[in-house]
Amino acid sequence: MSAEAQAFLDTCRALVGAAHVLHEAADMAPFLRDWRGRFTGSARAVLRPGSVEEVAALVRACAAARVPIVPQGGNTGLVLGSVPDAAGTAVVLSLARLNRVRAVDAVNRTMTVDAGCILQQAQEAAAAHDCLFPLSLAAEGSCTIGGNLSTNAGGTAVLRYGNARELCLGLEVVTPQGDIWSGLAGLRKDNTGYDLRDLYIGAEGTLGIITGAVLKLYPQPKAAITALVALASPAHALRLLSLLQDRAGASLTGFELMSAFCLRLVASHFPQLPRPFAQQHPQYALVELSSSESAAHAVALLEQAIGAAIEEAVALDAVVAASVAQSRGLWQLREHIPLAQAAAGKNIKHDIALPVSRIADFIATTEPLLQQAFPGCQLVCFGHLGDGNLHFNVAPPAGIGNEAFLANQEAVNRVVHDSVAQHGGSISAEHGIGALKRDELARYKSPVALQLMRAIKGALDPLNIMNPGKIL
Ligand code: FAD
Structure with missing residues (x-):
């Protein structure tokens, strides 16, 4: 040394x-x-x-x-x-040692935490004050609030509560010069110039280090009821989403799409998980309704809405959870898709966003393009349909090794991301850019947007010491 x-x-x-x-x-x-x-x-x-x-x-x-x-x-x-x-x-x-919940203000419905607080710890601190911190994702036992804000994390409750950005009222940040900016006021209205908070959220550590945050809290719902709905196609999933939004409004807190292939993958790697339908269907929607009144209210609302969907030929079949344990079991099917994919071997992943209205068209157009270029490839398509966010992953055709198929990453990306661009979407919905998607960002982001981003980076971090090589 x-x-x-x-x-x-x-x-x-x-x-x-x-x-x-x-x-x-x-x-x-x-x-x-x-x-x-x-x-x-x-x-x-x-x-x-x-x-x-x-x-x-x-x-x-x-x-x-x-x-x-x-x-x-x-x-x-x-x-x-x-x-x-x-x-x-x-x-x-x-930031792991900065892990304190600094304060909970139940009247202001806010919580001030250190950036290294584990997400689950923040959720539990809110629950101890009979409040809900709604950000929820499968990594919540390990990921931190600072990481959630720096990636503007999404997760399963975005449909009702928004991304991490919408759940944050204030930040404390150490700048690349080592100054401390304290913006922890916790105000719901503050129109005093440029929004520095929003600049740091989603910046992936390239503009400064988030050390603390004021988070928004919500009333705890009295009950959340889940159903798994069998569907003929992604287009039917969009019709079901509209129907539920019309009937349930803000009570609709989750809407996840899963293809038949995804559930087959889960069943083969996790046979202990429930198999709600005797027969296989092309697509499934995992739907969650929350009620501020009671479980009975949520069940009645969900059963009525799904009854209407079956009557109008929007849905083929449905299973409504009769208990919290059954709801958990249905959510486990969704949460085990990434684990089943990992068990099956590596595949080529895309975390994309589209206007909700164009999702069915995107899938219908892009799948044949992939089949044309890589005959027999397997599409692992699932995601937060209500937010227009798909995990659109491509696994190898039978008989081709996973590692060997990864050599096609660039060509597969081109098919998927070109189609995303044609459908007015984004190449990163919730995972960010990091180093992995930096070249893809340069390809698809407009030159003017890239120039503005570089100007912000240069102004705030002229020595380029904050996470260089990430995003830009
Ligand atoms: P890290 O991985 O440590 O860092 C992420 C980025 O933020 C890096 O660029 C890092 O430099 C920067 N950073 C971290 N802390 C700070 C800080 N205090 N100040 C400045 N920069 C910082 N993401 C979703 O959005 N939705 C999902 O549903 C989802 N599901 C997941 C499921 C699994 C099983 C896994 C493994 C990941 C999932 N993710 C998901 C991705 C990941 O959990 C999120 O991106 C999460 O927000 C990262 O938090 P972290 O604390 O682990 O951050």
Whole structure:
């Protein structure tokens, strides 16, 4: 190690204590490997500050030594945003020790938390005050609020409550210069110039480090009831969505699409999970209604709406959960799709957004294009249909190995992402850009938008030390 590198580590140790500056390979390993195990980066150290002031002091030290910083929360991101590249020049700055719920204000319906708070911990703190923090995703036991905000995470309740951006009223941020901006007022109205909060949300750690946030809370619903509805096609799923929105309004809190292939995959890898229908159907919608009155109210509303859908030939069949345990079982089918995919081997993944009205047309147009280019390929199509967000993953044809099929990544991306662009969609709905989709962003984002993004990055981080190589 050079004398300069040694001096930098000594400075960091003096700021946060030697125990919180990891530099042995074995200690750093979990922070350098991405969640899916596709990539392992390299770093000169992993820094674990224990306070906002320590974050600021470390950032100043990094700026002085021109050391790039990769902020990291739970490291559950799926686009290689939270791991360093292979150069070994950066530090990973983990927010894991900033994990306090600072305050809950039940009257203002807000909660102020450290950025390193695990999402599930934030949900539980809200529930202890009889409130709901509605952000919910399968990684909630590991991901952090700072990571959720930095990726503008979506999840299963966006239809009713919005993305992480809509759930945040204020931020505390350490700038690339090591200054602390405290914007934790928790106001629902504040028209005093540029919205700095919205700039940092979704910035994937490229503009500064989020250290704290004020989150919006909602009343706890009295009950949430789930149904699995069998459908003839994605077009019928869109008709069911409209019907439910008309009848249930804001009570509709979840609407997930799953193809027959997805449920077959889950059944083959997780045979212990429920199989609600004796017969197979082409598509399924997992629907959740919440009620502020009672479970009976939610069940009645859901049964009436689904009854109408079957009568109008929108739906083929349906199973309405009769208990919380049955609801859980139905949600498990949806949550196990990514796990079943992982068990089946790697595939080529796309996390895309489309105008809801164009989803059926997108699937009907894109699937034949894929079949033409890669005969026999398997489409694993599921997602948050109510938000216009599909996970549109492509698995190899039978007889072709998963690893071998990955060589087609570029060509498969071109078919899918060109079609997304033609349908007015986005190549990243909820996972962000990171390093994985940086070249795709350059291809599909308008030159003017890219120029504005570069101008913002250059103005806020002129030394380019915040997560360089991510997004841009
Ligand atoms: P990390 O992975 O640590 O970081 C993500 C990005 O944010 C990186 O660019 C990092 O540098 C930056 N960052 C992290 N913390 C900070 C901070 N404090 N300040 C500045 N920058 C920071 N995502 C969804 O949107 N919806 C889903 O339904 C969903 N489901 C998932 C299911 C599974 C099983 C898994 C593994 C992931 C899923 N994800 C989903 C992706 C992931 O969980 C989210 O992106 C999550 O918000 C990342 O949080 P994290 O704390 O793990 O962030």
